[in-house]
Amino acid sequence: MRDRVKAILRRLDKVAKQREQGRRARARAEVPTVSLVGYTNAGKSTLFNRITEAGVYAADQLFATLDPTLRRIEVEDVGTAILADTVGFIRHLPHDLVAAFKATLQETQEASLLLHVVDASDERLSDNIEAVDSVLEEIEAADVPRLLIMNKIDSLDQAEPRIERDDEGVPKAVWVSALSGQGIALIFDALTERLAGTMVRHRLRLPPNLAGRMQSKFHQMRCIVSEEYQDDGHLLVDVRLPQTDWHRLEKREGNQLGDFIVSE
Ligand SMILES: Nc1nc2c(ncn2[C@@H]2O[C@H](COP(=O)(O)OP(=O)(O)OP(=O)(O)O)[C@@H](O)[C@H]2O)c(=O)[nH]1
Ligand SMILES: [Mg+2]
Incomplete structure (x- = not known):
């Protein structure tokens, strides 16, 4: 077991280094990164696929092969952005794992925007949101701007896809179903509004x-x-x-x- 842990930590280190290089190149090109974060099973990877198939980028093959958790998307008024899928968060992350997470989740710290994906049909919804918030704090990503994605509305009674706004009219949550595809276009609208800053x-x-x-x-x-x-x-x-x-x-x-x- 100890050997396996060692091997895995070594691999994580390597991934962190590769990602670091990728981030540098993207930062030079001023391409915003949007990271999907959220509790495990919230539907991040399903959404990742949905969003990227909606905003396919023809010359993306090489990119996708290099790292299947990163894709280019095209956002109106913003241009190219990078969408990153991440591993699901869990409650009570053991401390040595937090350290390992820190390396890989630097992407999260440096993202322009986090899409916090939640399973809106889960009865532990608010507990899960809190758990994710506290992990974000632990990995020092608490002050990265966030947009809540209320996913799985197909499992709710009477929930329509929509954008929820704060007092200033800024999108703060989008209600969607990654499975059915409802509301995916609204995510793009919200991305434009949140990312098209000067x-x-x-x-x-x-x-x-x-x-x-x-x-x-x-x-x-x-x-x-x-x-x-x-x-x-x-x-x-x-x-x-x-x-x-x-x-x-x-x-x-x-x-x-x-x-x-x-x-x-
Ligand atoms: N009903 C419903 N199920 C969904 C939806 N989105 C995802 N799921 C299901 O939820 C489960 C988890 O989806 P994933 O996309 O793997 O979730 P994840 O957040 O990437 O999970 P981790 O990578 O383990 O953190 C799968 O069985 C999906 O089919 C949705 O909009 N509605
Ligand atoms: Mg996943």
Whole structure:
């Protein structure tokens, strides 16, 4: 058993490395990644197939062969996006598994949007949502934007496919059936609305006490256009990233980043 665990962990490591390379290439091309996450058996893989057959990409073969859990989709007003299927989450994930998950689920952390798929017909619906939320927290993906997918409406009495919106009119949930295909087009509509945000570009002049940390953060996000250390230890850095990512980062940094913006 111990040997098997070792072998599996080694393979996970290799997968993580390959995915890392893929992510880099995609980030360079500024292609948003949409990750399907959710409790095991929620219907993620079924939905993955549904969505990708609806948005087929002719030249996708090679891509699909390289990694069957990643597919290209075309979203109106957004262009190409990558859809990623992931392993199902479970309650009480053992701690050593969390570590293994962390490697493979980096995709989740760095996704532009998470589609949290739930089985709407499961009586433990809210428990499952909570369990997934806490795993997302554990793998440090809690602040990635999320869209809830209420799946399996074919098993409910009287549930119509629809988009549910928050107070500001932003889609927060889509009611669908991956099995029957009802509501799949609505997912594309919601993707357009959630992803078609604009890119922003900023030039920042960061003081030495912030420069190092922010520099590695920007590198991680792969949004650096140019960077240069000045004689006084300040870092002059140009970044280009989706507006939503910028806002998220600003918030995370206690809203102080804006103070360091300088004009080009
Ligand atoms: N009734 C109904 N069943 C569905 C629907 N979507 C998926 N299923 C069924 O739910 C079961 C699980 O589906 P999967 O797509 O494998 O679920 P998953 O979330 O990928 O599961 P894991 O990969 O194990 O986490 C299968 O038996 C599917 O046929 C749906 O919309 N309606
Ligand atoms: Mg699956």
